[in-house]
Each structure stands twice: as structure tokens, then as C-alpha cells.
Amino acid sequence: MRFSEKFRRKFIIMIQCLGYLLLGLFWTNPTTALRRSFTNGTWMRMGMIMDEMMQNDQGSPSCKALPGLSPGQARLCQLYLDHMNAVAMGAKQALNECKHQFQNRRWNCSLLDDVNVFGPVITIASRETAFAHALAAAGVVHSISRACRDGQLSSCGCSRMERPKDLRKEWVWGGCGDNLEYGYRFTQNFVDVREKERKFKRGTREQGRALMNLHNNEAGRRAVIKKSKVTCKCHGVSGSCSLITCWQQLANFREIGDYLRDKYDGATEVRVNRRGRLQLRDPQVTIPTAYDLVYLEDSPDYCERNDITGSLGTQGRPCNRTSPDIDGCNILCCGRGYNTIKSIVKERCQCKFKWCCEVECKTCVISLDTHTCK
Amino acid sequence: MPGTILENLSGRKLSVLVTILVLSQLACFLVGLISPSPASTQSILATVCVDDKPQDDKLNHWFDLGCSKKIHLEREESTIGLDANNLVFAMQMPLHGQDYSSWQQNLVGELQIDVIYKEGQKLSNPMIELLLDARIAYSDKTKDGGRTPWKYYTHSQTKRFMDCIFNETFVKDGYPYDCTMVPLFELGSLFHDYYLLNLRLPYDKKKEINTGLGRVSDIYLHTIHMNGGFTKVWVSLKTVFFPIILAIMIWFWNRVHSLSRKPALLEYMLISLGGTLAFLDLPIEYFTLYFDMPYMLFLSDIRQGVFYAMLLSFWLVFTGEHMLIQETGEKNSLRKYWKHLSSVAVGCVSLLIFDLCERGVHLVNPFYSIWVTPLGTNLALTFVICAGLSAGIYFAFLCYMIWRVFKNISIKRSVLPSMTQARRLHYEGIIYRFCFLMFATLICAAVTICSFLLSQYVQGEKKYDENMDLELTSVIHTGVYGMWNVYICALLMLYAPSHKRWPSEPICAEGEEVEFSRLSNDTSTPNEISSLTSFVAKANIE
Numbered sequence: 001m002r003f004s005e006k007f008r009r010k011f012i013i014m015i016q017c018l019g020y021l022l023l024g025l026f027w028t029n030p031t032t033a034l035r036r037s038f039t040n041g042t043w044m045r046m047g048m049i050m051d052e053m054m055q056n057d058q059g060s061p062s063c064k065a066l067p068g069l070s071p072g073q074a075r076l077c078q079l080y081l082d083h084m085n086a087v088a089m090g091a092k093q094a095l096n097e098c099k100h101q102f103q104n105r106r107w108n109c110s111l112l113d114d115v116n117v118f119g120p121v122i123t124i125a126s127r128e129t130a131f132a133h134a135l136a137a138a139g140v141v142h143s144i145s146r147a148c149r150d151g152q153l154s155s156c157g158c159s160r161m162e163r164p165k166d167l168r169k170e171w172v173w174g175g176c177g178d179n180l181e182y183g184y185r186f187t188q189n190f191v192d193v194r195e196k197e198r199k200f201k202r203g204t205r206e207q208g209r210a211l212m213n214l215h216n217n218e219a220g221r222r223a224v225i226k227k228s229k230v231t232c233k234c235h236g237v238s239g240s241c242s243l244i245t246c247w248q249q250l251a252n253f254r255e256i257g258d259y260l261r262d263k264y265d266g267a268t269e270v271r272v273n274r275r276g277r278l279q280l281r282d283p284q285v286t287i288p289t290a291y292d293l294v295y296l297e298d299s300p301d302y303c304e305r306n307d308i309t310g311s312l313g314t315q316g317r318p319c320n321r322t323s324p325d326i327d328g329c330n331i332l333c334c335g336r337g338y339n340t341i342k343s344i345v346k347e348r349c350q351c352k353f354k355w356c357c358e359v360e361c362k363t364c365v366i367s368l369d370t371h372t373c374k
Numbered sequence: 375m376p377g378t379i380l381e382n383l384s385g386r387k388l389s390v391l392v393t394i395l396v397l398s399q400l401a402c403f404l405v406g407l408i409s410p411s412p413a414s415t416q417s418i419l420a421t422v423c424v425d426d427k428p429q430d431d432k433l434n435h436w437f438d439l440g441c442s443k444k445i446h447l448e449r450e451e452s453t454i455g456l457d458a459n460n461l462v463f464a465m466q467m468p469l470h471g472q473d474y475s476s477w478q479q480n481l482v483g484e485l486q487i488d489v490i491y492k493e494g495q496k497l498s499n500p501m502i503e504l505l506l507d508a509r510i511a512y513s514d515k516t517k518d519g520g521r522t523p524w525k526y527y528t529h530s531q532t533k534r535f536m537d538c539i540f541n542e543t544f545v546k547d548g549y550p551y552d553c554t555m556v557p558l559f560e561l562g563s564l565f566h567d568y569y570l571l572n573l574r575l576p577y578d579k580k581k582e583i584n585t586g587l588g589r590v591s592d593i594y595l596h597t598i599h600m601n602g603g604f605t606k607v608w609v610s611l612k613t614v615f616f617p618i619i620l621a622i623m624i625w626f627w628n629r630v631h632s633l634s635r636k637p638a639l640l641e642y643m644l645i646s647l648g649g650t651l652a653f654l655d656l657p658i659e660y661f662t663l664y665f666d667m668p669y670m671l672f673l674s675d676i677r678q679g680v681f682y683a684m685l686l687s688f689w690l691v692f693t694g695e696h697m698l699i700q701e702t703g704e705k706n707s708l709r710k711y712w713k714h715l716s717s718v719a720v721g722c723v724s725l726l727i728f729d730l731c732e733r734g735v736h737l738v739n740p741f742y743s744i745w746v747t748p749l750g751t752n753l754a755l756t757f758v759i760c761a762g763l764s765a766g767i768y769f770a771f772l773c774y775m776i777w778r779v780f781k782n783i784s785i786k787r788s789v790l791p792s793m794t795q796a797r798r799l800h801y802e803g804i805i806y807r808f809c810f811l812m813f814a815t816l817i818c819a820a821v822t823i824c825s826f827l828l829s830q831y832v833q834g835e836k837k838y839d840e841n842m843d844l845e846l847t848s849v850i851h852t853g854v855y856g857m858w859n860v861y862i863c864a865l866l867m868l869y870a871p872s873h874k875r876w877p878s879e880p881i882c883a884e885g886e887e888v889e890f891s892r893l894s895n896d897t898s899t900p901n902e903i904s905s906l907t908s909f910v911a912k913a914n915i916e
Contacts, residue, residue, distance in 0.1 A: 149419035149594065151439050151469050157416075158470055171468075172475045173603035175414025231555060235413070235482050235598055237675050238729045244830050245598050247415040249486065252591075254548040353495045355577050355587040356461055357453035 043068045043194075044117045044136050046084075047091025072193035082154060083186065086147035087140055094139030097257040098132060104320070104327030106302035106334070110312050120310030125209050125296035131264040133213050134220030134293055137191050138256050141224040145183035145250055156182040180228055180248045184221050191217050208272030208296055215278065215294050222291050223259050227251035260293075267293040303334035314373045321371050333373035341370050380811070380868040391867070395860050402611065402856025406849035409607035413598050420463035420573065420593040422447055428459040436511050436524040437464045438570055448490075448591050458577035458584065465571040465595040473515060473567035476663045477602030480671055481564055483571070485556040486594040489538055493547045495589065502536045502586040507574040508558065508741055512566035524570055530741040534558075538588075551588065555596070559740040560733075562668035564599065571595060604848055605659065611852060612657040615859045619655055622863055623648040626870045633871055639707060640695050643688050644869055650684040651862050653677055672733045679729070683722040685858075686768060689815070690714045693775040696808065714771050721764035728757040776812070783809075811868070818861050825850040 045067045063069065063077035066084065077084055095111060102109040107128050112119040122129050148156035157176035158167055195214050200207035229249040236242030268288040273279045278294060280287065288294050300306065305313035319329040319338055329338045345368050348361035383391070423441035441464060445452040467481070468474060474481075487504075489497070509529035513521045538551040561569075573593070577584050627645055630637045637645075654677045662670055691711055708715065728744075731754065735742040744750040783805055790798050829847045 146419065149417045149469070150421065151418070151466060153470070155470050158472070168472065171472045172477055173601065173606075174410030175599065175601050176416060176470065176472070179417060231486075231596075233482070233484055233555070233557075233596075233598060235560075237678050238725065238733065241830060242826060243412055245413045245415055247417060247596055249417075249594075252488070252490075252548070252550045254546070255550075258546075349494070351492075351494050353492070353589055355575065355584055356447075356458040356590070357450070357456050359495070 042117055042122070043070075043073055043087070043191075044091045044095065044132075046088040047093070047095045047139075048111065048117060049088075070194045070197055072197050073190060076190050076193065080186070080190075082152065083144060083147070083190075086143045086152065087190065089147070090140035090143030091136060092139075093143060093253055094132075094136045097139070097253055098135055100254075101135075101257050101261045104332070106314055106326075106332060107299070107311070108317070112310075118310070119312075120308065121300070122310075124300060124309065125205075125212055126299040127264060127267050127293070127295045128299060130212065130216045130267055130293040130295045131260060133216040134223065134260050134263070135257065137187055137217040137220030138223050138260060139220075139253070140187045140191060141180070141183040141221050142250065142253055142256065143183075144186050145179045145224070148179035148182060149250075156186075178248055180225060180250065184225060187217075187221055202276030203272055203274040205272070205296075207276055208278065211272060211276075211278050212270070212294055212296055215288075215290075218290055219263065219293055220260065223256050223263070224251070226291060227256050227259055263291070263293045267295055269298075270294045270296060272296070303336075317373045319371050319373055321369070329371055329373065336374045338371045338373050341372070343368050343370065378869045379872045380808075382872040383868075391864075395864050399853075399856055399860050402860075403849055403853040405607060405611060405856075406845070406852035409845065409848045409852065410601045410603040411845045411847050412604045412851055413600050416468055416597050416599075418465045418467060418469055418595045418597065420465050420595065423462045423464050424456065425460050425462050433509065433526055433529060436509075436570055437462045437572055438524065439464065439466050447589075458575055461574065463571075463573040463575075463593050465573070467569045467571065467595075467597055474564045474569070474599070475602055476563075476565060477600075477605050478564045479600035479605055479659075479662065481559075481561040481569070482598040483558040483560070484596040484598070485534075485558045485573075486596060487536060487553060487556065487590055488592040488594070489551045489553055489588040490591045491540060491547065491549050491551060492589055497538060497540070497551065497586065497588050499586050500538050500540070502538060502553075502588075503584075504534045504536055504556065504587070505531065505576060505583045506534060506556075506558070506741075507531050507576055509572045510559070510561075510740070511570045511572070513568040513570070515567045521568065527566075527569070528740055530739050532741045532743070533746045534743070535746065550591070557743060558595070560671070560736050561740050562671040562733075562736065563662060563666055565662075565666035604851075607848070607852060608855075609657050609659045611855065612655045612659070615856075616652060616655040616657060619648060619652050619859065619863060619866075622866050623652065626866050629870045629873075632873075639691065640869070641871070643691050644866055647684050647688045647862060648866050650681045651859065654681045655859070669737055672729070672737065675729050675733060676726075679722060679726060683718055685862075686718045687711075687715050689772060690718070690768075690775070693772065693779055696779055714768075714775075717764045717768040717771065721761045721768065724757040724760040724764070728754060728761070731757075811865075814861065814864075818857055821857060822854050825854055 043066075049067065063074055063081065063084070066074075066077060066088075069077060095109075095117070098109040099111070107121070109128075109132075110119070111117055116122050118132060122132060144153075144156070147153050155167060157179045158171055192214055195210040195217075198210075200210060225248075228251050230246050231249050232244055232246040234241035234244050236244075268285055269281045270278045270288075271281050300309035300311055302311045303314055305311060305315070314332055314334060315336075317332060319332040320327045321329050321338070321340075324330075326332070345366060347364050347366055348359075349364040351359050351361040353359055380388075421439050421441070422445050423437040424443040424445060425437065426443070441462075445456070445461075447453065485506075489502075507529075508531075510527040511524035512527045513524050516522055534556045536553050536556050538553040540549075540551050559571075575584050575587065575590075577587075579585060623645060626641075626648065630641050630645075656677075658673070659670070661667060667673075691708075694711055694714070731744050731750075732742075735744075744754045787805070790801065793801070829850045832846045
């Protein structure tokens with residue numbers, strides 16, 4: 001059994017080597033080929049097939065069926081099979097949040113049905129990529145920590161990644177650790193392993209890209225911790241404060257998304273130096289902390305459709321006529337102008353919520369002007 | 375011949391004793407190093423189960439994580455056609471396939487209800503009145519690794535208040551309200567392996583039940599339990615201290631009884647102080663391992679209360695007895711201190727009543743809270759304020775008395791230079807040792823206050839970046855507990871009556887021997903136990 005698995009692993013490595021060899025033989029344009037080998041899909045795609053996964057069976061999925069896992073991630077998947085539903089949930093949550101945060105921007109976090117989820121846009125080391133990575137990492141931390149509290153995972157908090165045999169003893173002695181910390185550690189292993197698997201030459205673009213991803217993943221993970229709230233409870237003699245116990249309260253993911261969007265707006269441009277470290281491109285800017293996002297390249301032009309960069313263009317996007325902001329027609333349509341359609345719609349209004357699950361609304365009829373970019 | 379060991383012990387012996395006490399104090403701090411923090415929490419996210427037949431309300435029907443129909447509240451489509459009575463929030467304690475052990479002593483449950491803001495659906499009142507239908511069941515491990523079916527433990531319908539704030543300047547769709555935690559229950563014993571909480575939030579428009587509730591996205595239950603490791607360390611400390619304090623008490627009482635006179639008031643106080651400490655040290659926690667004792671929390675409150683009451687009264691009497699003004703011919707008794715002691719009594723009794731109302735009722739209903747009805751709140755506040763006031767009066771009394779003692783001492787000190795050298799040295803030593811003990815009391819009190827403030831700061835400021843393996847909180851707890859034990863042991867030992875006749879100490883001049891014998895004749899009245907007081911009496915005669 002063990003032998004066959006070892007053999008299989010060797011076999012996989014051989015096949016991979018063969019693949020790289022073939023790839024090397026047919027290199028025409030080195031940069032695009034490198035890009036292709038770099039982005040053999042992303043694990044974030046798990047979030048897109050989440051619903052299919054859930055419908056097929058209620059149990060944990062098999063690791064082979066999961067798309068976009070790197071070899072290291074596949075190994076972790078086998079070790080922590082029960083965590084994969086939570087990872088997929090986290091990815092889905094991140095994708096939804098990304099769409100929400102960018103709904104009024106030129107790049108609207110459009111998801112494509114390809115292995116990269118976001119299309120070729122994600123291969124460019126831009127601000128948007130930085131945000132997407134941070135948000136995905138945050139989504140997994142959030143989702144794993146939540147799943148821990150749901151009783152879905154067998155041993156989180158009680159162990160530091162490994163599962164000791166005398167778990168019961170440890171639990172009786174000192175209780176289980178914090179779930180948020182566990183989520184952070186698991187995500188650190190699961191998401192970062194991609195960037196650590198391959199070694200690049202120091203100072204190359206690929207190495208810089210790996211460093212950038214690592215930095216942004218960390219920023220995303222920290223965002224979850226930063227936004228969590230510490231709550232304490234006194235429970236000493238007669239409820240006095242001689243004994244006080246505190247715990248972390250998970251933030252709503254929308255808050256984390258807003259926080260990371262602010263970080264996106266204030267992201268720092270960096271470059272990779274010859275020693276293989278990230279360096280500020282503009283020395284005048286303040287040095288980014290572990291909570292800040294960094295990027296290497298300028299964003300592509302999202303105004304026009306471009307299949308190479310993966311930009312979909314802003315044509316046909318609804319915009320706000322009166323807003324001077326980024327969602328205003330002036331900026332969103334890149335100066336091309338907009339079409340206006342008048343329509344009369346029925347809308348739910350003056351809603352009142354009734355516990356548990358009813359919303360009592362009135363129906364209002366309003367005339368609506370919708371503007372779309374030319 | 376009255377006189378305590380404190381005055382008659384040679385400097386060398388005293389230093390040896392003090393070293394031993396300090397070392398045992400250090401040992402108590404070190405013991406805290408090996409133990410984990412006193413309590414841990416576990417956050418449990420409620421699984422929302424659907425109860426198809428809410429009308430036949432059976433108390434033996436339980437919903438756990440394996441319930442057949444689960445829904446997610448944030449997905450609006452999954453809640454269509456359901457009403458509030460269909461929803462059961464199931465929380466299984468503990469998580470992760472663990473089971474509780476009796477070493478974990480007790481369980482506190484806090485509810486966190488996440489209410490989400492939706493555009494145009496603002497809460498009508500930020501103070502939400504909740505009616506919770508909460509039921510607890512328990513289950514045990516069977517020998518073949520399975521679980522026994524859920525069995526009814528307790529249930530109650532209780533009212534709670536939740537204060538929700540929403541930052542108006544920051545209104546955003548999908549943001550949660552900032553709501554306060556809702557204290558739910560307190561179990562005095564963890565005798566069973568698994569517990570299950572089934573929570574319902576019934577809705578009734580006519581009776582205005584839960585009408586103020588907004589869109590609930592999640593309900594978390596935060597459970598706090600003692601750590602088994604800490605209990606083990608704590609109980610071992612008690613097991614060590616109990617026989618020691620008992621032995622010292624027996625020795626002390628033997629010594630008092632071997633005297634020809636009747637025991638003095640201070641000696642009665644000392645022996646009862648030792649008694650309350652022994653009661654506090656009695657390791658009855660061992661019984662919780664074999665018996666279900668839900669009254670343990672209440673009992674430990676009582677034990678601590680009795681000990682503190684005794685300690686506070688002792689300080690009063692101790693200062694009073696060293697007032698250095700002798701009313702001759704009258705035997706000191708507690709009656710003389712009734713004014714001072716009544717502040718202690720009033721404070722302790724009001725705290726006891728408060729405790730009976732909260733923890734006492736918990737024995738019958740773990741969900742009970744005195745704070746939810748206006749009458750209960752007023753009552754509880756009255757008792758707490760009463761206790762606070764009497765504590766204030768007590769400290770005012772104590773400080774005034776201590777100030778008087780020190781004033782008297784300084785007056786007598788000015789007389790000292792006119793005495794012969796041997797006597798002066800002797801009395802100076804006594805005053806010094808008396809002050810030393812006052813100083814020790816002050817240090818003990820200061821250390822206690824500082825360390826509890828520190829432990830609360832440490833708990834509140836936990837950081838993620840630094841991995842702290844050292845548990846400061848438990849070190850502080852064992853250290854302070856050990857400190858008071860050491861303090862009272864020291865009192866019992868140093869204030870035990872001495873057999874030594876202090877005039878037999880080498881005295882150089884002949885004339886002084888006469889003076890000493892005269893002094894000793896004066897001080898043979900049974901109410902004086904310290905030669906410090908006798909010195910003052912002597913000075914008064916002069």
C-alpha cells in the first residue's frame with residue numbers, strides 16, 4: 001500500500017517532468033510560456049464549483065476531483081480532507097465579496113469559466129491580483145475558523161496542525177486553542193505552499209511574483225485577525241472579575257472585504273531586487289507593513305476589451321450618471337459616453353422584517369433611468 | 375508570662391523562618407508556571423435545525439448536529455415557509471469529538487446573536503428584549519465507545535436584554551449590529567460527558583415576544599470551563615496546605631492552653647482565622663470527581679466569603695489590641711469592637727444574600743439571572759451598593775485605627791531616649807517587628823490588588839504575533855493564594871505565646887533587673903499578650 005503510493009507519487013513527478021520537457025521544446029515566446037506554466041489554474045476555482053460539489057454528495061469530496069490544486073496542496077488535501085469543504089466555501093465567499101467590492105469599478109472582478117477563475121488578468125502582477133489573493137486567503141481563514149465552531153472539523157484548535165494521539169489529555173489539561181489562530185495556521189500552510197514549491201532564480205520576475213503573492217496572502221490572513229473583536233467575560237466569585245476569560249469574535253466577511261478594499265486603494269508598488277527581496281519602487285513612499293498590499297506591475301487598461309490581458313472592457317456596464325466618483329459614467333465609460341434607457345419597474349419598498357424569516361414589503365412603482373456605457 | 379514568639383525569637387531564628395516562608399511563597403509562584411491558564415473558552419456555532427412539529431412540545435425530543443433538516447439563515451431561499459417556532463438552534467458541547475471531564479469543574483454559557491442590518495430594515499429599538507426557550511440535555515460515554523441517548527437535564531423560558539448599536543455614519547448593507555453578549559447559563563458541575571443546548575426564539579406578535587429581533591444570521595454559544603490542569607494544580611496546592619495549616623493550628627492551641635491564663639481575644643481571633651483558612655484549603659474538589667455536586671460554585675463562594683470576613687475582622691481587632699492605650703481591669707472582648715465589626719458583617723451578609731439570589735437559584739435553574747427584571751436589578755444593586763458602602767466604611771475605620779497606632783508609637787518613641795540602653799534596644803526591636811508585620815500585610819494586599827489588575831490586563835491584551843507559553847494568569851492565582859496561606863501561617867507562628875521569659879536575656883546592669891521584674895508584674899494581666907502593649911502600659915505608669 002505504502003509502496004504503491006510512493007510509486008504513484010514518483011510516477012506523477014515523472015509525468016510532470018515530461019510535461020515541462022515537452023513545454024520547453026515548444027517554447028516560442030519565453031514569457032508567455034512561463035506565464036502559462038506559472039498559472040496552471042488556481043485553487044480558488046473550488047469556490048466556483050462549490051455548488052456542484054455540495055449537490056453531488058454531502059460528504060467530503062475526493063482530492064482528485066478538486067480543480068487547481070498544486071502538488072503540495074493536493075497532499076494537504078489528503079491529510080485534511082474534511083477541511084476542503086470549508087476551503088471551497090472560503091473561496092466562494094471571497095469571489096462573491098470580490099464581485100461586491102468591485103461592482104462599480106472598471107474591472108468588476110468578472111469571473112470566467114476557465115482554470116484561472118479571473119481569466120488572464122490574474123497572471124498580471126497588478127493591484128487587482130494582489131487584492132484577489134489577499135481576499136481569497138482571508139476567505140479561507142474566515143471559513144476554516146467558522147467551520148471549527150460549527151463542529152464540522154474533527155480537531156481544530158486542539159492541535160497545532162498535527163493531531164496528537166493523546167488529544168484528550170491535552171484538552172482536559174489546558175482546553176483547546178483559539179479557532180482563529182488555527183484557521184490562520186492552516187491557511188498559511190495551504191495557500192502559501194503553492195509559492196514555496198518551486199524555486200526560482202533570485203531577482204527574476206517569477207520570484208518577485210511568488211514573494212508578492214506570499215506578502216498579499218499574509219495581508220489577507222491578517223485582515224481577518226485584525227477585524228476580529230476580543231470579548232471578555234468575568235466569572236469569578238459571585239460573578240466578580242477575579243477570573244476573566246477572553247475570546248475572539250469573528251468579524252462579518254463584508255467588514256473584512258471593506259478593509260481589504262481600503263488596502264487595495266492604498267497598495268504599494270514594489271520591485272524585486274537582485275538579492276531576491278522586494279523593494280520599494282518609489283523610495284519616498286512609506287514601507288508597507290504586513291497588513292498592506294503590494295504589487296509589481298501596473299494594471300492593464302480595463303476600458304477596452306483585450307483578450308490577451310483578459311480585460312472585458314466596460315462596454316454595456318451600467319453606470320451612475322450623477323456620481324463624480326469611480327462609478328460615475330464619466331470615469332467608468334472611459335469618456336466614450338453612455339446610453340440611457342427609461343423604464344418603469346415594480347419594486348419592493350418600505351420593508352419590515354419579521355422574525356424569523358419573513359419580510360413584509362409594499363410594492364412601489366417607480367420610473368427608472370438606467371445608463372449603460374457605450 | 376505573656377509575650378509572643380515574634381518578640382522573643384532571636385534575629386537569626388527569625389531570619390531563618392522568614393527565609394523558609396519566602397521560599398515557600400516562591401514555590402507557589404513556580405507551581406503556577408506548570409499549570410495552564412485557569413479557564414478556556416470554546417465558541418460553538420449553532421446548527422439551525424427545522425422542527426416540523428413545533429406544536430407537540432415534547433421535552434424528550436432533541437435536535438443535535440445530526441438532525442435531519444438543516445438550514446442556513448443567510449440563504450433566504452432556504453427559510454421560505456418556515457416560522458420562528460420551526461427553528462431550533464442546536465449547540466453540542468464540547469466540539470471536536472471531545473468530552474468533558476469532571477476536572478473541568480464548571481461551565482458558563484454566553485450567547486452571541488449576530489443581527490445583520492439590511493437596507494431599509496432598521497431595528498425599531500436598539501434594546502432588544504429576547505425570550506429564550508432553552509433546554510439542556512446530557513449524554514455519557516458508554517463502555518463500547520458509543521454515547522447514551524440524550525437525556526433531559528434542565529429547561530427554562532427566560533427573558534434577556536440585548537443592546538445593539540449601529541453606527542449611523544457608517545450605514546452599510548450586510549453589516550452586523552454591534553450587540554452585547556447575552557449571559558445564558560451557569561452549570562456548577564460538569565459531571566456528564568456531553569451536553570446539548572436546544573434554543574428556540576419563539577415569535578408572538580400579540581404578546582410582543584421577540585418582535586424587536588432583526589435578521590439573525592448566526593448564533594454562537596461561547597462556553598467557558600475551568601481547565602483540568604489548573605484544577606489539578608489548585609487542588610494539589612490545597613492538599614499540601616491543608617495538613618500544614620491544621621498542624622500549625624494544633625501546635626498554636628496547645629501552646630495557648632499550656633499557659634496558666636485564659637486565651638486572649640487576639641488568640642481566639644488567630645485560631646478562628648486559621649480555622650477559616652483550613653476550611654478554604656479543605657480539598658473537597660476531590661469529591662466532584664465521583665459525585666455530581668452542582669453546589670460547588672456556591673460552596674466555594676461561601677468558603678471564600680467566610681475567610682475574607684474573618685481576615686478583615688482580624689485586622690480590625692489586631693490594630694485595636696495594639697492601640698497602646700490600656701484600659702485597665704477590663705477584659706477585652708469582641709463586644710468592644712461591635713461598631714467596627716458591624717461594617718464587616720453588613721457587607722458580608724449583603725453579599726451572601728446577593729450570592730444566594732444568583733448562584734443559589736442556579737442550583738434549581740441554571741438559566742436564572744437576577745438582572746432581567748427591574749425588581750431583581752434594583753435588589754441586586756441594593757445589595758452590591760450596600761456591600762460597597764460597608765467596605766468603604768470598614769477601610770476608613772481601619773485606616774483611622776492604624777494611623778492612631780502609629781501616632782501612639784511615635785509618641786512613645788520620643789520617650790525612648792530617656793530609657794536605659796538595654797531596654798531601649800529591646801523595645802525598639804519590638805516596635806520594629808510590629809511595623810514589619812504591618813508592612814507585610816500592606817505588601818500582601820498591594821500584591822494581590824496589583825496582580826489581579828495585571829492578570830486582567832494580560833487577558834485583555836492577548837496578541838497573536840507573540841507566542842506566549844507562560845501563563846501569567848495562573849502564576850498570579852497560585853502565587854496570591856499561596857501568599858495568603860503563608861501570611862496566615864506566619865501570623866499563627868509568630869503570634870503564638872512564647873515560653874521564653876524574656877528578662878532572662880543577658881542584661882548588663884543590676885539595676886535594670888529590678889525594673890524588669892517590676893514591669894513583668896504589671897503586665898501579668900491576661901488581656902495583654904504583647905510586651906509592646908505592656909511597654910506602653912509601663913510608660914503610662916511612669
